[in-house]
Amino acid sequence: MAPSLDDLADTGRTLAPEECAELARAAAARIDLAVLPREGSGSFELLWRNEHSEAWLNTWWEARDTGFHDHGGSCVGVFVIDGRAANEALTVGGPRRVRSYGPGESFAFRADGIHRMDHDAGAVTVHVYSPPIASIGHYELVDDELRRTAGPADEGSPPSPRLHEALGPEVRA
Numbered sequence: 001m002a003p004s005l006d007d008l009a010d011t012g013r014t015l016a017p018e019e020c021a022e023l024a025r026a027a028a029a030r031i032d033l034a035v036l037p038r039e040g041s042g043s044f045e046l047l048w049r050n051e052h053s054e055a056w057l058n059t060w061w062e063a064r065d066t067g068f069h070d071h072g073g074s075c076v077g078v079f080v081i082d083g084r085a086a087n088e089a090l091t092v093g094g095p096r097r098v099r100s101y102g103p104g105e106s107f108a109f110r111a112d113g114i115h116r117m118d119h120d121a122g123a124v125t126v127h128v129y130s131p132p133i134a135s136i137g138h139y140e141l142v143d144d145e146l147r148r149t150a151g152p153a154d155e156g157s158p159p160s161p162r163l164h165e166a167l168g169p170e171v172r173a
């Protein structure tokens with residue numbers, strides 16, 4: 001029998017980024033896309049939160065850009081169940097690093113990085129964070145200075161339009 005979400009979540013230790021991505025993939029296999037409610041702009045459902053990790057099932061019925069943010073020292077693994085989602089690490093002085101992922105693809109992002117995700121309308125994703133998120137930092141330019149604003153762990157991060165504009169053209173791989 002396939003392991004339950006509780007079994008999957010019982011890792012006994014914090015996880016590396018690639019392990020989060022693998023766990024997101026395993027958790028996604030337990031999700032039935034057909035029964036997800038499709039009203040509103042989307043939703044965030046907590047699949048689990050324990051000492052070592054937390055996992056969310058996110059639906060994005062409307063497109064949404066998270067803006068640049070950090071996870072306060074938690075790494076993340078993301079698995080795309082449906083639709084498309086792009087991930088971009090914040091880079092300075094080089095080409096932008098934007099990569100788009102489709103159904104069945106996953107990626108991992110390090111605990112000390114700053115990134116944004118841009119979800120197409122219709123995307124369904126599973127995110128596993130380890131350790132559980134204590135806080136989120138949002139990044140935006142104010143008077144050409146990069147500023148970090150701390151936010152609560154369980155709230156979506158807002159877009160960062162000025163920083164996005166300043167980084168130049170976005171080319172997706």
Ligand SMILES: [Fe+2]
Pocket residue numbers: 069070071076115117
């Ligand atoms: Fe993130």
